[in-house]
Amino acid sequence: VQLVESGGGSVQAGGSLRLSCATSGFTFDDFHYGWFRQAPGKELEGVACLKASGGNVYYGDSVKGRFTISSDNPKATVYLQMDSLKREDTAVYYCAGGFFPGDFGSGDGCHRGYFGSWGQGTQVTVSA
Numbered sequence: 421v422q423l424v425e426s427g428g429g430s431v432q433a434g435g436s437l438r439l440s441c442a443t444s445g446f447t448f449d450d451f452h453y454g455w456f457r458q459a460p461g462k463e464l465e466g467v468a469c470l471k472a473s474g475g476n477v478y479y480g481d482s483v484k485g486r487f488t489i490s491s492d493n494p495k496a497t498v499y500l501q502m503d504s505l506k507r508e509d510t511a512v513y514y515c516a517g518g519f520f521p522g523d524f525g526s527g528d529g530c531h532r533g534y535f536g537s538w539g540q541g542t543q544v545t546v547s548a
Contacts, residue, residue: 421445421537423515428542431505439500441515448472448496452520454530455500457511466530476525505546515539
């Protein structure tokens with residue numbers, strides 16, 4: 421099982437970045453995926469989660485309306501499109517794979533406890 425993030429970097433506030441998470445070693449469609457982030461001195465935060473099979477997605481309150489999670493199942497890749505970036509979005513972003521039996525639309529499930537496979541992380545830095 422392998423998840424490899426890419427696409428991080430430095431951008432000015434108001435700009436955009438797209439993160440990619442290439443997966444391998446398992447059946448992509450059977451699992452759920454999430455993007456998490458951790459800023460210095462802060463706890464890991466669930467940013468966005470989805471099921472590869474479809475259904476509702478979850479977005480954290482701080483990114484709603486600005487970030488979009490999506491998947492390309494034939495490519496076994498998950499994306500996070502980040503628009504209107506703010507300085508407070510600065511963090512290491514992690515892609516994770518796992519299984520949540522409920523509905524991400526309920527507001528639950530985008531939590532590290534449901535995700536057992538993690539990428540190495542990619543740094544996103546937003547400057548003023």
